[in-house]
Each structure stands twice: as C-alpha cells, then as structure tokens.
Amino acid sequence: MKLPFIIIADDDMQVLRAIQRDIRNEYRDDYRISATASANEALALIKELKLKNETVALIISDQRMPEMEGVEFLEKAKEIYPDAKLVLLTAYSDIEAAIKAINSVKLDFYLLKPWNPPHEKLYPALNDLLNEWQALYKPVIESIRIIGFQWSPKSHRLKEFLAGNLVPFLWMDIENHPDAGKYMASANSSPSDLPLVVLKDGSFMKDPLLPELAKGIGLQQTASGTMYDVLIIGGGPAGLAASVYGSCEGLKTLLIEKSSPGGQAGNSARIENYLGFPNGLSGAELTHRAMAQTLRFGTEVLTPKTVKNIRIQDGYKITEMTDGSEIHSKTVVIATGVEYTKLEVEGIDNFTGSGVYYGSASVESPACRDGFVYIVGGGNSACQAALHISKFAKEVNILIRQDSLKKAAANYLVENIAHTPNIKVHPCTEVKSVCGEKVLEKIDLINTQTGEMKTVPAKAMFIYIGTRPGTNWLNDVVLKDDKGFIITGSELAKDKSFHTFWKLEREPYMPETSVPGIFASGDVRFAAMSGISSAVGEGAMAIRFVRKYLNEM
Numbered sequence: 001m002k003l004p005f006i007i008i009a010d011d012d013m014q015v016l017r018a019i020q021r022d023i024r025n026e027y028r029d030d031y032r033i034s035a036t037a038s039a040n041e042a043l044a045l046i047k048e049l050k051l052k053n054e055t056v057a058l059i060i061s062d063q064r065m066p067e068m069e070g071v072e073f074l075e076k077a078k079e080i081y082p083d084a085k086l087v088l089l090t091a092y093s094d095i096e097a098a099i100k101a102i103n104s105v106k107l108d109f110y111l112l113k114p115w116n117p118p119h120e121k122l123y124p125a126l127n128d129l130l131n132e133w134q135a136l137y138k139p140v141i142e143s144i145r146i147i148g149f150q151w152s153p154k155s156h157r158l159k160e161f162l163a164g165n166l167v168p169f170l171w172m173d174i175e176n177h178p179d180a181g182k183y184m185a186s187a188n189s190s191p192s193d194l195p196l197v198v199l200k201d202g203s204f205m206k207d208p209l210l211p212e213l214a215k216g217i218g219l220q221q222t223a224s225g226t227m228y229d230v231l232i233i234g235g236g237p238a239g240l241a242a243s244v245y246g247s248c249e250g251l252k253t254l255l256i257e258k259s260s261p262g263g264q265a266g267n268s269a270r271i272e273n274y275l276g277f278p279n280g281l282s283g284a285e286l287t288h289r290a291m292a293q294t295l296r297f298g299t300e301v302l303t304p305k306t307v308k309n310i311r312i313q314d315g316y317k318i319t320e321m322t323d324g325s326e327i328h329s330k331t332v333v334i335a336t337g338v339e340y341t342k343l344e345v346e347g348i349d350n351f352t353g354s355g356v357y358y359g360s361a362s363v364e365s366p367a368c369r370d371g372f373v374y375i376v377g378g379g380n381s382a383c384q385a386a387l388h389i390s391k392f393a394k395e396v397n398i399l400i401r402q403d404s405l406k407k408a409a410a411n412y413l414v415e416n417i418a419h420t421p422n423i424k425v426h427p428c429t430e431v432k433s434v435c436g437e438k439v440l441e442k443i444d445l446i447n448t449q450t451g452e453m454k455t456v457p458a459k460a461m462f463i464y465i466g467t468r469p470g471t472n473w474l475n476d477v478v479l480k481d482d483k484g485f486i487i488t489g490s491e492l493a494k495d496k497s498f499h500t501f502w503k504l505e506r507e508p509y510m511p512e513t514s515v516p517g518i519f520a521s522g523d524v525r526f527a528a529m530s531g532i533s534s535a536v537g538e539g540a541m542a543i544r545f546v547r548k549y550l551n552e553m
C-alpha cells in the first residue's frame with residue numbers, strides 16, 4: 001500500500017530544514033514527506049498528487065511567506081484535500097492570526113516556533129492529529145468491502161455498524177462502482193443477495209445479520225468469565241468512561257453495547273466543547289481513543305448485544321440478552337442514554353435508511369454529494385450535522401419550527417452556519433410528508449406562519465428532533481420517572497413508596513437506583529446534565545460508588 005504524504009511549505013530555509021528533519025526522524029516509516037520553500041510550488045505539488053490519486057494526511061505551512069500567507073495557502077490546500085490535517089507554524093506575534101484560522105480554515109493546530117524539544121512540543125500534537133486522520137481514513141486496499149444499493153436500509157445498517165465499531169471498509173455502490181460487478185460475479189451473487197460483504201481474507205458474506213458480521217470480523221461475542229465485578233450496559237461516553245475507570249481500578253469489567261460503541265457522541269461530526277481539544281475532535285476519534293484505552297486496561301466488550309432484562313438473585317445481578325445469553329455480575333451500571341425521537345409524518349417509514357436518517361450524518365454524507373439535503377431540527381447536533389454535510393452537498397436546508405436558529409443552538413454553531421454559503425435556514429417550517437418511488441425523492445413542506453405549502457426535491461433528510469430515554473426494556477426493575485428516566489440517589493426518597501423498596505440502613509448513593517448495586521449514569525439518569533463531559537464524569541463517578549458497594553458486600 002502506498003504511504004500517505006506529509007507536505008511542508010516554508011520560505012525560511014533554516015526553519016524548513018529543521019521542521020523537515022524533525023518530521024522525517026519521527027514519521028518517515030509511515031508517511032512520505034515532501035518539503036518546499038515556495039507556497040505556489042507546494043500547491044502545484046498538492047494538485048499533482050490529487051491527480052495521481054495519492055493521499056495527503058498533513059499539511060504544515062509557515063504563516064509568513066512572500067507568495068501568500070500561510071492561512072491562505074492552507075485554505076487553498078484544504079479545497080483539494082478537505083480531510084488533511086492543517087498545521088500553521090507561527091511566531092508568537094502571529095498567534096492572533098492562528099486563532100482566527102481555527103475557525104476560518106478549520107486549522108487543526110498552530111505550532112509556535114521554536115518547537116524544541118520536539119518530543120514534548122511537536123510529536124504529541126502531531127501524533128494526535130495523525131491518529132485522528134488515520135481513524136477516519138479508509139485505505140482502498142486490504143479493507144473490508146461492502147457492495148450494495150446506495151439507498152438500501154440493509155446497506156446503511158452494515159455501514160453504520162462498521163463505522164461505529166471503527167472498522168475501515170470500502171463502500172461499493174452496485175450502480176456506480178466499476179468493480180462492484182466483479183465481486184458479485186466471483187461471489188456468485190444476485191441483486192437479491194445484497195448487501196454483499198467481502199472480508200479481508202477474500203471470503204464473502206451475503207446479506208449478513210449484524211452478529212454474523214461481528215463474528216466474521218473478529219469482534220468478541222461471548223463473555224469469558226462467569227462473574228464480573230461490574231457489568232456496564234451501553235457504550236456511549238458514560239459507559240465507556242465507567243469501563244475505563246472500572247478496569248483501571250482492577251475491577252473485572254464487562255461492557256455490553258447493542259450497536260456500536262460511541263453512543264450519540266459517536267455520531268457527532270465535530271465535538272468542540274470537550275476539555276483539552278481546542279480545535280475539536282470527531283465523535284469517531286473520541287470513541288476510538290476511549291475504546292483503545294478501555295481495551296488496554298482489560299475491559300471485555302461485547303457488541304452487538306442488546307440487554308432485555310436484569311434479574312436479581314441473592315443480591316447478584318443476572319443480565320439477560322435478547323439472544324438468550326445471560327451474564328452474572330455483582331453490580332450493574334446502566335448507561336443506555338437516549339434514543340432519537342421519530343418524526344411522525346406520512347410516508348416516512350418507507351424511507352428510513354433509504355434517504356431518511358436519524359443521526360448518521362458522518363456515515364451517509366459522502367452519498368449526498370451535489371444533492372439537496374434537509375435537516376429537521378435546529379439544536380446543536382442538527383447544526384453540527386449541517387456543517388458537516390455542507391462539505392459534500394450542493395445545498396443543506398435546516399428546517400426549524402421556531403423563528404430563529406439562535407433559540408435552539410449554541411452561538412458558535414449559529415455563526416459558523418451564517419458563514420457557510422450553501423446552508424439555508426428555513427424558520428417556521430415543518431415536514432408534512434415525504435415521497436419517492438424506491439428511495440426518498442421529494443419532501444412536502446409547510447410554513448406554519450403563512451400556511452404556504454411547497455414540494456422540494458431531496459436526496460436525503462436527517463432528523464434531529466429530540467430524544468427519549470432508552471429504558472423501555474427495563475420494565476419495572478428500577479424506578480423511573482413518567483418519561484422513562486432512571487431515578488437515583490436522594491431523588492428516590494421523594495417517592496411515596498421509598499420505604500417499601502429501600503431496606504438498607506444507608507441512603508442510596510448519588511448514582512444508585514432503587515435496587516442496591518444497580519447504578520445509572522449519563523443521559524439516561526433523571527435530572528442528569530446532558531452532554532459528553534457530564535456523561536464521562538458520571539460514568540467515572542459511578543465506579544467510585546460501585547467500589548463502595550463492593551466493599552459492603
């Protein structure tokens with residue numbers, strides 16, 4: 001496989017030599033490095049690489065160059081390689097320009113000169129950027145291939161599962177990809193067998209169920225132990241944090257996830273408010289890091305596995321899965337978060353997964369290239385999705401019920417949207433119905449103020465209209481509020497029947513549910529503060545109380 005490129009542009013020969021030397025010392029085994037003293041030459045090279053179908057992972061440029069400023073050069077380079085990471089080399093006096101560039105050209109990092117020692121000031125930052133790039137980069141060779149119809153719900157389910165589990169794959173649309181037919185022929189497949197999965201060893205799977213695919217790609221499917229200290233249900237930020245802290249503290253820890261780790265956060269194209277990442281990071285990258293961390297500490301992760309019930313026997317918890325398996329543990333942390341609210345309009349069920357999506361912006365956005373896309377909802381996640389899809393689509397339209405986006409989304413997102421020419425916001429607008437022959441083709445809209453109706457062509461519609469807790473499966477195991485959020489800690493004592501279910505001398509711990517030893521963290525918990533940082537904090541905190549409970553046993 002050909003190595004990706006790192007490009008460096010700096011007119012100051014001394015600085016150019018120094019940065020080239022340091023980059024070569026660290027990265028020459030994994031990247032091809034090309035350095036030039038001219039911004040124009042560097043741009044010409046980048047264009048040539050694009051024509052040759054080469055990949056560029058990182059572009060580093062000095063800010064002060066005679067032909068053009070570094071920010072302008074990076075902006076032009078980004079048009080050619082939108083996924084490449086961008087680093088600006090700056091003197092202390094140019095910091096302001098660099099900070100502005102974080103927003104204007106989506107600069108990934110600014111590096112202050114001098115950067116000695118590179119092991120402290122250069123490599124950690126570049127390693128982060130290159131790891132993030134690698135996580136999203138899909139090498140054409142040696143990867144799993146999925147062959148199917150672009151707008152088929154079955155294809156979408158497989159793509160979403162692999163992307164969520166951070167398994168690189170090559171998508172081949174049967175109607176457009178030149179090699180798709182060859183794979184169909186060698187697998188002796190007909191269109192009714194699609195989607196077809198070609199594994200790395202060349203073997204085929206025709207229209208596999210997710211557990212079969214998971215087994216095929218080597219994901220763990222059964223628990224190795226008979227009793228766990230803590231079993232965590234849900235692999236979003238809260239569950240992942242609980243698993244990291246559980247294993248790190250030496251607890252025998254198992255994490256169960258029904259689809260793919262990352263939860264809602266895994267769907268986020270760009271998280272900008274997570275501590276320590278001033279340039280933001282994608283949900284996929286955060287998940288990748290958290291999974292690597294938790295596996296390193298020894299957590300067992302089972303996915304896809306859906307929990308359907310918890311039974312209590314002599315104080316031990318028996319967690320039942322929909323596939324009939326059961327796992328025993330001393331404690332349980334429920335971190336099942338929330339699920340997307342469904343949009344109830346005429347015709348929508350016919351197109352879910354074939355043009356209509358809940359979340360999934362990062363998986364399906366490349367297929368929206370040059371099309372008209374509609375985003376329903378105007379909260380932070382809807383705005384993030386719109387910004388991400390705007391890199392691919394011809395036009396992104398945000399439909400909101402209110403009269404202004406400012407009422408529902410964070411300021412920085414509203415501003416970014418205002419500066420993105422191919423995003424349009426439609427206030428006081430609702431979807432009436434959707435239609436199409438086989439896939440979504442048109443949406444009927446109504447302006448709720450004027451009553452005006454119109455029909456618009458649409459390649460895809462992404463829905464972000466709110467959430468509800470993922471606790472239907474819990475039945476009456478633990479106490480929930482009338483919306484389904486799990487009640488914990490001192491809130492339990494407010495329930496009239498508190499003394500009928502709580503028999504311990506001590507009060508329930510802050511994240512503890514109405515059943516001693518079963519805890520809840522993250523968005524699923526009643527009165528929790530939604531958001532990634534809070535979920536991570538709650539997951540970590542649950543483990544502190546798991547420990548206390550285990551000491552009492």
Ligand SMILES: Cc1cc2nc3c(=O)[nH]c(=O)nc-3n(C[C@H](O)[C@H](O)[C@H](O)COP(=O)(O)OP(=O)(O)OC[C@H]3O[C@@H](n4cnc5c(N)ncnc54)[C@H](O)[C@@H]3O)c2cc1C
Binds near residue numbers: 236256270337384
């Ligand atoms: C698109 C998008 C962008 C966002 N961006 C930001 C942002 O930039 N900053 C921010 O602070 N917040 C953001 N949020 C909100 C943030 O992602 C959530 O608050 C956070 O993910 C909550 O974490 P959690 O672990 O509690 O639950 P979730 O993330 O909802 O994870 C719950 C997990 O449990 C699994 N699960 C559910 N039921 C079962 C079951 N029965 N068996 C097994 N597994 C089960 C689910 O599959 C899921 O993976 C965003 C949300 C979305 C949707």
